[in-house]
Amino acid sequence: MRTLKLPRTLLAGFALAVFTTAALAAPPTPFTATYQVSRDGEAMGEATITLKSLGHGEYEYSNQIHGTSGLAAMLGANSSDVTRFRWNNDAPETETYNSKVSALKTRQRVMQVNWNAKQVSVNEGKGVTTYAATPGMVDRNTMSLALGLALRAGNQNVTLPVGVKQRVEQQQFKVQGTESIKVPAGSFQAERVTRTDSDKHFDAWYVPKQFPLPVKMAQSDGGDLTLELVRYSSP
Structure with a gap:
């Protein structure tokens, strides 16, 4: 096993081309990544992201965040996002996605994709919403991984179908350029990626030749969260 621990995602980023379904990407290699998580500049906790191969082109992608500091620790704040996806046409495609957030009360979202019927169903405990599935569709949990695979394939402008x-x-x-960045895992020359179709703040710094996930990610959706890579290991 190769382990990197050098002296956070949730979520992600990013030959000039518009990229839709991670074309030409090789299947991902299983890994475990640990991130330091902060909210509004204050330490919040730790995220552990794992990718496991289930065989036959099926994978499980898990993002577990545990509140270990400040208010998050006092409230017992934790979140669990687990996706099962298939590798299809050189791209990840979500099959099931389960999200659970606990802090005083629990919120949950269950997404299921019936690829035979090309239909998505989403249940947050108040009834089921359905809509048509799109080839190459991922979910908000696996979006950052899909972006990293797109970058590894050499893309700088990326469009991803994300089921919400x-x-x-x-x-x-869009890749905005290369920047020097320092995180707990070390110092890197990273590609900074921003989301261009929304006014929600999203920046992610990737080193695609080394990692399929960002070494740092900052976003406003769901709170001003920042994740910084602490360590990464793969077989």
Whole structure:
């Protein structure tokens, strides 16, 4: 096993081309990545992201965040996002996605994709919403991995179909340049990627030749969260 621990995702980023379904990407290699998580500049906890191969082109991608500091620790704040996806046409495609957030009360989202019927169903405990599936569709959990695979394939302008509560969003990302960045895992020359189709703040710094996930990610959706890579290991 190769382990990197050098002296956070949730979520992600990013031959000039518009990229839709991670074309030409090789299947991902299983890994475990640990991130330091902060909210509004204050330490919040730790995220552990794992990718496991289930065989026959099936994978499980898990993102577990545990509140270990400040208010997050006092409230017992934790989140669990687990996706099962298939590798299809050189791209990840979501099959099931389960999200659970606990802090005083629990919120849950269950997404299921019936690829034979090309239909998505989403249940947040108040009834089921359905809509048409789009080839190459991922979910908000696996979006950052899909972006990393797109970068590894040499793309700098990326459009990904992302299944959300009531529809598929064609989320657009662009590499803005290369920057020097320092995180707990070390110092890197990283590609900074921003989302260009939304006013929600999203920046991610990737080193695609080394990692399929960002070494740092900052976003406003769901709170001003920042993730910084602490360590990464793969077989």
